[in-house]
Amino acid sequence: MDTAILLGLASVILAGSVFSSLGYVLTISQTLVFAVELVHSLVAAALFGALIEAATGVVPMQLVIFLYSMSISSLVAELVRKNVPRDSVVAFTASLSAVVTIASLWGLIYVTPLGVSRALGALWGSILLVTPSDLTYLAIVVIAVVTVIVFFDLEFKYISFDPDLATASGLNVRAYYYLIYATTSISLSATVKIYGSVLASVLVVLPSITAQYVFKRVELPIYLVSGLTISTIGYLVSLMLNTQTSLCVGVISLAVVTLGVTLRWLYGR
Numbered sequence: 001m002d003t004a005i006l007l008g009l010a011s012v013i014l015a016g017s018v019f020s021s022l023g024y025v026l027t028i029s030q031t032l033v034f035a036v037e038l039v040h041s042l043v044a045a046a047l048f049g050a051l052i053e054a055a056t057g058v059v060p061m062q063l064v065i066f067l068y069s070m071s072i073s074s075l076v077a078e079l080v081r082k083n084v085p086r087d088s089v090v091a092f093t094a095s096l097s098a099v100v101t102i103a104s105l106w107g108l109i110y111v112t113p114l115g116v117s118r119a120l121g122a123l124w125g126s127i128l129l130v131t132p133s134d135l136t137y138l139a140i141v142v143i144a145v146v147t148v149i150v151f152f153d154l155e156f157k158y159i160s161f162d163p164d165l166a167t168a169s170g171l172n173v174r175a176y177y178y179l180i181y182a183t184t185s186i187s188l189s190a191t192v193k194i195y196g197s198v199l200a201s202v203l204v205v206l207p208s209i210t211a212q213y214v215f216k217r218v219e220l221p222i223y224l225v226s227g228l229t230i231s232t233i234g235y236l237v238s239l240m241l242n243t244q245t246s247l248c249v250g251v252i253s254l255a256v257v258t259l260g261v262t263l264r265w266l267y268g269r
Contacts, residue, residue, distance in 0.1 A: 004127075004128070005239065007127075007130060007132070007135065008127035008128075008130065008235060008245070009232075009235060010135060011127060011130045011134075011135055011138065011194050012127075012194065012231040012232060012234070012235040012245065012249070013228060013231065013232065014135070014138045014139055014142050015138065015190075015191045015194045015195060015231060016224075016227040016228040016229075016230065016231030016232065017142045017146070017224060017227065017228065018138070018141060018142055018145060018187045018190060018191055019187075019191070019200075019203045019227045019231070020220075020223040020224045020225075020226060020227025020228065021142075021145050021146050021149050021187075021220065021223065021224065021227075022145065022183065022184060022187045023205065023223055023227070024149060024218070024219075024220050024223040025148075025149045025156055025180060025183065026180070026184070027218055028153070028156050028157050028160060028218060029156045029157075029159065029160045029176075029177070029180055041068065041069055041072040041073075041093060041097045042065070042069060042188055042192070042197045042200060043097065043101055043123065043197045043198060044068065044096075044097035044098070044100040044101040044104065045064065045065040045068035045069050045072075045097075045100075045189075045197070046061070046065055046122035046123065046192050046196070046197035047100075047101055047104035047105060047108065047119060047122050047123075047197075048064055048068060048100055048101075048104045049061035049062070049063075049064035049065045049068070049122070049189075049192075050104070050108060050118045050119065050121070050122040051104045051107045051108050051111065052064045054108060054111050054112045054114075054115070054118055055107070055111050055112075061122070061189075061192070061193070062134075062137065062189040062190060062192070062193075063189070065185070065188065065189035065192055066185045066186050066189040068100075069184070069185035069188060069189065070181060070182060070185040072093055072096075072097070073181035073184065073185060074178070074181065075093065076089055076090075076093055077177060077178070077181065079092075081174075104119075105119055121193070121196075122192065122196065122197055123196050123197055123198055124195075124196035124198060124199070124244060124246050124247070125192060125193055125194050125195045125196030125197075125199070125200075125245070125246045126193070126196075126244075126245075127194060127235075127245050129193050130193055130194060134190075134193055137190055138190045138191070138194075141186055141187060141190040144186070145183055145186070145187055148179065148183055149183075149220065150220070152176065152179070153220075155171060155176055156176065156180070158171065159171060159173045159176050159177070188200050194245070194246075195245070195246045195249065196246045198246075199246045199249065199250050203227075203230075203249070203250075203253060226256075229256075230249060230252050230253050230256055231249055233252050234248040234249030234250075234251070234252040234253070235248070235249065237251075237252065
């Protein structure tokens with residue numbers, strides 16, 4: 001089998017593991033909406049990261065994505081904690097990310113003749129852009145994310161169930177939420193090259209929907225099976241149709257969720 005195909009298969013398997021694990025922790029910590037809100041900042045982060053990488057030739061896009069996403073997550077958390085209306089916070093961060101997105105697009109076109117290609121790659125990803133070093137980084141992220149989730153599983157459930165009681169029990173609730181934000185940011189930074197910034201944050205939500213509404217169980221193994229199945233099938237379909245991997249994975253994800261929820265509604269009510 002061609003080396004590029006094997007590299008791509010390994011990439012989607014690892015990426016599927018990341019998305020599944022991340023969807024699980026965001027579900028049990030009741031911060032799943034955070035992943036949807038993050039889509040604006042992730043697009044901006046990916047384009048800004050591509051710009052910095054092209055301009056410097058040294059700073060990797062993944063580092064910029066992590067730092068930007070973590071900064072936006074922290075900003076949202078602190079503003080909400082200070083009783084700023086959440087709608088106002090989301091509107092502000094979305095506007096900020098929109099400005100960064102436009103500025104980064106202009107910068108990419110100005111800095112490099114390959115600016116348009118880099119921008120498109122950041123938006124919808126490309127298996128062909130994944131290098132062995134990217135795969136190594138993704139593998140490290142998978143191990144780190146799964147370890148954090150398994151180790152702090154009870155704490156994440158506790159702080160979401162009753163944060164006040166968790167605080168009274170001695171848990172640093174704020175620190176655990178920041179750990180979730182960091183886990184989310186580093187996971188997305190590792191998968192943008194594969195699936196692109198537009199689809200990446202959505203894929204965090206879809207395995208969660210499958211697990212909750214189709215299987216009616218919130219357990220990490222179910223999330224992993226769902227994510228790996230969707231990613232692998234989507235990749236194989238993209239090979240057969242010779243089309244974009246992120247497009248096929250997105251379509252397969254929607255199909256699985258739609259079919260599963262429909263069957264549950266028809267026969268499992």
